[in-house]
Amino acid sequence: MKPTDPAIVWLEEKPLGLAERLYLPLFVQGLTTTARHLVSPKVTVSFPEERPRVGNPLIYRGVHRLNKDAQGRVQCVACFLCATACPAHCIDIVAAESPWPDREKYPESFQIDELRCIFCGMCEEACPVDAIELTSLLDLTGRSREEMIFDKEKLLSVYDMTKDAEPMSSAGLSGGSAHAHAGPQVSGSQGGAP
Amino acid sequence: MPQVIVDGQEIEIGAHERLNCIEAARRAGKEIPHYCWHPGLSVVASCRMCLIETGQRDAATGRIAMVPKLVPGCQTPVKDGTVIVTESALVKESRARVEEALLIDHPIDCPICDKAGECLLQDYHFEHGQPQRRADLQPFHSRRRDVGPTVTLFVDRCIMCTRCVRFTREVSGTGELMVTSRGAKEEIDSFPGFPLDNKLAGHVVDLCPVGALGDRDFLYQQRVWFLKHEANVCGGCATGCSIITEHNQDTVYRLKPRENPHVNKWWMCDEGRYGWHHLHDPARLLSAERRTAPDRSGAAWQTIDWPEVVDRLRSDLAAAGGLAVAVSPMLTVEEAWMLCAVARSIDPAAFLAVGHVPRQGSDETFPGGFTIRAEKCPNRHGVEAVLALFDPAVPGWDDLLAHVRGGRARSAWVTAGYPAPWPAPWIDADTAAAFAGLSCLVVQDLFPSALSDQATWRLPAVGFAERAGTWVNAGHRAQCFEQAIRPPAGVWPEGRLLWNMLGRRGLYDPVAVRRQIAGAAASLAALDGDVPATGIDLRILQLASNGTPSPA
Ligand code: SF4
Numbered sequence A: 001m002k003p004t005d006p007a008i009v010w011l012e013e014k015p016l017g018l019a020e021r022l023y024l025p026l027f028v029q030g031l032t033t034t035a036r037h038l039v040s041p042k043v044t045v046s047f048p049e050e051r052p053r054v055g056n057p058l059i060y061r062g063v064h065r066l067n068k069d070a071q072g073r074v075q076c077v078a079c080f081l082c083a084t085a086c087p088a089h090c091i092d093i094v095a096a097e098s099p100w101p102d103r104e105k106y107p108e109s110f111q112i113d114e115l116r117c118i119f120c121g122m123c124e125e126a127c128p129v130d131a132i133e134l135t136s137l138l139d140l141t142g143r144s145r146e147e148m149i150f151d152k153e154k155l156l157s158v159y160d161m162t163k164d165a166e167p168m169s170s171a172g173l174s175g176g177s178a179h180a181h182a183g184p185q186v187s188g189s190q191g192g193a194p
Numbered sequence B: 001m002p003q004v005i006v007d008g009q010e011i012e013i014g015a016h017e018r019l020n021c022i023e024a025a026r027r028a029g030k031e032i033p034h035y036c037w038h039p040g041l042s043v044v045a046s047c048r049m050c051l052i053e054t055g056q057r058d059a060a061t062g063r064i065a066m067v068p069k070l071v072p073g074c075q076t077p078v079k080d081g082t083v084i085v086t087e088s089a090l091v092k093e094s095r096a097r098v099e100e101a102l103l104i105d106h107p108i109d110c111p112i113c114d115k116a117g118e119c120l121l122q123d124y125h126f127e128h129g130q131p132q133r134r135a136d137l138q139p140f141h142s143r144r145r146d147v148g149p150t151v152t153l154f155v156d157r158c159i160m161c162t163r164c165v166r167f168t169r170e171v172s173g174t175g176e177l178m179v180t181s182r183g184a185k186e187e188i189d190s191f192p193g194f195p196l197d198n199k200l201a202g203h204v205v206d207l208c209p210v211g212a213l214g215d216r217d218f219l220y221q222q223r224v225w226f227l228k229h230e231a232n233v234c235g236g237c238a239t240g241c242s243i244i245t246e247h248n249q250d251t252v253y254r255l256k257p258r259e260n261p262h263v264n265k266w267w268m269c270d271e272g273r274y275g276w277h278h279l280h281d282p283a284r285l286l287s288a289e290r291r292t293a294p295d296r297s298g299a300a301w302q303t304i305d306w307p308e309v310v311d312r313l314r315s316d317l318a319a320a321g322g323l324a325v326a327v328s329p330m331l332t333v334e335e336a337w338m339l340c341a342v343a344r345s346i347d348p349a350a351f352l353a354v355g356h357v358p359r360q361g362s363d364e365t366f367p368g369g370f371t372i373r374a375e376k377c378p379n380r381h382g383v384e385a386v387l388a389l390f391d392p393a394v395p396g397w398d399d400l401l402a403h404v405r406g407g408r409a410r411s412a413w414v415t416a417g418y419p420a421p422w423p424a425p426w427i428d429a430d431t432a433a434a435f436a437g438l439s440c441l442v443v444q445d446l447f448p449s450a451l452s453d454q455a456t457w458r459l460p461a462v463g464f465a466e467r468a469g470t471w472v473n474a475g476h477r478a479q480c481f482e483q484a485i486r487p488p489a490g491v492w493p494e495g496r497l498l499w500n501m502l503g504r505r506g507l508y509d510p511v512a513v514r515r516q517i518a519g520a521a522a523s524l525a526a527l528d529g530d531v532p533a534t535g536i537d538l539r540i541l542q543l544a545s546n547g548t549p550s551p552a
């Protein structure tokens, strides 16, 4: 999209009114928030004895997984777009010609340094085939730095672990219909009219 | 001077210049999009992307008469009074339609296409295309087939510009590629039994404006937007093609020719194009080592830290005396000069000679005018010009061998740095045996050889993309270049070692050395000041300075 595109709406920040410039009303507003939290129900949980409740697992940003297609092959086409989008430079891909006749390119190796990752979800946004997704797994532990570099096999196994609880958001691309119900839920929330 | 009017802007062109509308518009800062036209190939005007409006201004009345139809800018020459309109609504509409037609059956597989990021179809679509796709065709995968040992064709990505076909007919003169079928079924293919296998074949990939032709050496290795670019010079032969080294994280991924009308025009040979793999060969010498057993029989080497090398190398050579030095034609002018200066400071009577000059076959000129030289080193002329400052006789490698065999040397310093993938090692055991009797032998090379087996000191050299400096090619054209990648850990480039051995402070600065040489030698005076990216011909200034006393 070019900056001159008519579809872009450019917003200006509103100038400060008298109440904002007086400081006192905002001060009272802030204190009210603090006071409200003093009396409202507690949300802190004692992890790990108690598991936090994940609101919508489909949009939670936890450990990555690499999705599989209908034939159980890695869905990723090794386009490097996730690695390009990743602000933490933690994705390392080695691409190669795919061993399957219907696909051109596949990741020979795919590594994510989970310690470097900032769980921003940019990789998921960038992926053109919805191959990489962030799951709702949040207790990510390991004994060494090496252990925290997840390779292709590990990322694919995360998919096997989570595929039932968190179906792929775009079943159409995988060719399977089993997860079709998940599609509209997620994409529907993004397609609002301006 | 003829005047051309580009979008209302008057520009002057040379009286005898033959430009087309694309070139004339470029002078006015206007880019006319084009696929099939390439300055090095014949004009076919088949893609229609360059359609523009033109007209003619009447010199007497100043009235402008426009041509009623759009014309291809690539095929329309300009003359005095030519009017070019590149931005009118009609032109824009035409470009959008051409883009739409090209994309109707194009597999939009940009994420897996190696050209993405440097693809003209992408760029022009973004710039000139329309945002919506009206044809409702399913994207499909591109069929692929190998048209030669190095090049793969992705059949459905092709936009039939025929640049590749014209290249094999006009520049390489081998004509392996052709267009099969007609109309919407047109495809590129190689003639049966004649795969695309010539010494310039890699070019078709550069010429292809889309991702239809893929270089198997680079395919899938890296996305192009990760690559950094450095203007370099190819070290493969004495032609010294201007190139661009494309690298990322100190790894070279590919080389591309850089346009230089005085040297290689738009081309380079495949030997040079793929001639960077030796840089990342694990067999390279990676540290400065000194033999522990003085009799050179044992293979025990001790790694010496570089700051220590600076002192001990000098004291070892000074102790042995009778120094003979081979100045490799792979070194830059700056390094050659510093090497001579260091050698003469160790032994004022040091014998300085041009190192081994590798040759293979004979010069080969292609129909497009491109020449691959038999002399497989980039800087013989430069090294000779430097040596002439120290010894007007400019002895060669054979003279050095005779000197050593004649027992007139007690120590030698042989710089080499020849890339490995030659048919044979650059030095054989018999020649190396000539150096066996010396009390100190320093060998500086990329790879172990029969000579380094004899050495007292075994120093690593660096490859072309790892050095900075000046090379002088077979046509006496000096080209300066920067270092593209860092050498492997633990390797000091020759320049850095010599700079430190000369006792100079700070980082090695080739420009300072170049200025110093230019000030000291009339034959190299042209190197003073900024050398343009296309290089400078040393002979022109040499002729001009003939008769004036040398400032040295
Ligand atoms: S979540 Fe963000 S930081 Fe983590 S891998 Fe994806 S893009 Fe990189």
Ligand code: SF4
Binding pocket: A075, A076, A077, A078, A079, A080, A081, A082, A083, A093, A123, A126, A127, A128, A129, A130, A131, A132
């Ligand atoms: S963006 Fe998606 S398809 Fe592309 S490399 Fe990353 S995971 Fe694979």
Ligand code: SF4
Binding pocket: B157, B158, B159, B160, B161, B162, B163, B164, B165, B188, B204, B207, B208, B209, B210, B212, B213
């Ligand atoms: S393969 Fe590339 S260069 Fe050859 S005709 Fe097709 S688009 Fe043009």
Ligand code: FES
Binding pocket: B033, B034, B035, B036, B037, B044, B045, B046, B047, B048, B049, B050, B051, B072, B073, B074, B075
């Ligand atoms: S560039 Fe002019 S028609 Fe193709």
